[in-house]
Amino acid sequence: MATVTISDVWKYYGKTVAVKELNIEVRDNEFLCLLGPSGCGKSSTLRMLAGLEFISSGDIYFGDTRVNDIPPKDRDIAMVFENYALYPHKTVFENMANPLKLQKMNKVDIAERVEWAAKMLEITELLQRKPVELSGGQKQRTAIGRAIVREPKVFLFDEPIAHLDAKLRSHMRGELKHLQRRLETTTIYVTHDQLEGMTMADRIAVMHEGVLQQLGTPSEIYNHPVNEFVAGFVGEPPMNFVDCYIERQDDAVALVNDSGQMKLLLSDAQSRALAEKSADGVVRLGIRPDDLFVEAGQGHGLDFTAKIFITEPLGGDMLVEAELGDDRLTIKRKIADMGQPGEACGLAFNIEKLHVFDRETGEAFF
Numbered sequence: 001m002a003t004v005t006i007s008d009v010w011k012y013y014g015k016t017v018a019v020k021e022l023n024i025e026v027r028d029n030e031f032l033c034l035l036g037p038s039g040c041g042k043s044s045t046l047r048m049l050a051g052l053e054f055i056s057s058g059d060i061y062f063g064d065t066r067v068n069d070i071p072p073k074d075r076d077i078a079m080v081f082e083n084y085a086l087y088p089h090k091t092v093f094e095n096m097a098n099p100l101k102l103q104k105m106n107k108v109d110i111a112e113r114v115e116w117a118a119k120m121l122e123i124t125e126l127l128q129r130k131p132v133e134l135s136g137g138q139k140q141r142t143a144i145g146r147a148i149v150r151e152p153k154v155f156l157f158d159e160p161i162a163h164l165d166a167k168l169r170s171h172m173r174g175e176l177k178h179l180q181r182r183l184e185t186t187t188i189y190v191t192h193d194q195l196e197g198m199t200m201a202d203r204i205a206v207m208h209e210g211v212l213q214q215l216g217t218p219s220e221i222y223n224h225p226v227n228e229f230v231a232g233f234v235g236e237p238p239m240n241f242v243d244c245y246i247e248r249q250d251d252a253v254a255l256v257n258d259s260g261q262m263k264l265l266l267s268d269a270q271s272r273a274l275a276e277k278s279a280d281g282v283v284r285l286g287i288r289p290d291d292l293f294v295e296a297g298q299g300h301g302l303d304f305t306a307k308i309f310i311t312e313p314l315g316g317d318m319l320v321e322a323e324l325g326d327d328r329l330t331i332k333r334k335i336a337d338m339g340q341p342g343e344a345c346g347l348a349f350n351i352e353k354l355h356v357f358d359r360e361t362g363e364a365f366f
């Protein structure tokens with residue numbers, strides 16, 4: 001069983017606290033993504049898992065075995081970094097064979113393993129080339145090949161495709177996910193790219209300033225972010241935020257933006273959720289670009305009249321930035337023609353999809 005348990009783990013570098021009281025249980029065969037902005041403690045966590053960095057406090061277990069004091073080479077892990085660190089004077093075959101040679105595997109078995117991995121990664125025809133003769137994507141595949149030949153208990157990836165160009169990155173996302181499902185190996189994958197987390201992971205652990213913010217499936221993270229940080233970090237274009245105050249009308253609750261042009265009547269369940277959490281009158285509303293409706297011109301049936309700031313056609317979808325009082329909102333819709341900047345447009349909210357956050361703490365009320 002290759003479960004991985006991170007229990008109350010802290011990491012200090014001198015006075016810098018890189019990881020604070022981290023608790024994560026990675027399931028057997030799971031693809032877990034550590035997601036967060038640069039400097040949030042992802043690599044420190046991964047390096048502690050690998051045994052490359054001392055654990056300041058807390059415990060890490062692989063299965064039932066505490067690995068804190070086990071050296072990297074005895075942890076049965078394979079790690080792939082952003083800079084793939086291939087041996088320049090060795091061929092692709094030799095690079096991939098290296099970990100098996102170190103294990104003193106016999107030559108016939110080594111050749112069989114390397115050819116198996118090369119076939120899976122579709123680099124069989126490159127086996128006799130040197131790294132200098134490879135493209136970025138081919139080098140990255142070689143590095144991945146070198147990691148998978150050993151069939152380790154755990155894969156650790158640290159931004160392995162971050163510097164590839166956009167098209168290749170998208171291709172490699174699919175390949176890595178497919179490979180992980182096929183190999184059925186517990187995988188911990190570090191990235192700052194929310195799209196990689198959303199598309200590849202079984203579960204995502206969102207980190208910020210060394211602290212785990214939320215651990216959940218991509219859908220849980222996207223649809224039910226626990227705070228404003230997670231809500232704003234996941235999703236592209238990012239969620240819109242609007243400062244509002246609460247207006248109570250008999251039994252109903254409305255949210256009004258600070259400049260007064262927008263008033264949204266909440267559902268009963270939403271009103272109750274705000275009451276139960278005793279929000280103090282000011283909140284921050286969140287709404288994703290997909291959950292807004294927009295229409296060109298005046299005289300539409302939508303709730304509000306806004307002003308077009310800019311339009312960005314994306315081929316299929318259109319991104320519209322519209323101003324409603326002092327707030328600017330991004331809307332994503334399939335619209336062919338939206339009119340010109342400065343012109344009026346209609347705007348409406350999918351009330352069911354509203355998020356409301358505490359303005360002070362960022363904590364989600366719903």
Ligand SMILES: Nc1ncnc2c1ncn2[C@@H]1O[C@H](COP(=O)(O)OP(=O)(O)O)[C@@H](O)[C@H]1O
Nearest residue numbers: 013016017018037038039040041042043044045
């Ligand atoms: N070797 C180190 N010495 C001192 N500070 C470090 C070291 N490595 C990382 N840090 C600091 O720890 C924090 C987390 O870094 P890191 O784990 O590399 O974040 P991430 O991988 O999420 O970008 C950052 O503030 C970083 O500057």
Ligand SMILES: [Mg+2]
Nearest residue numbers: 039042043044
């Ligand atoms: Mg890093």
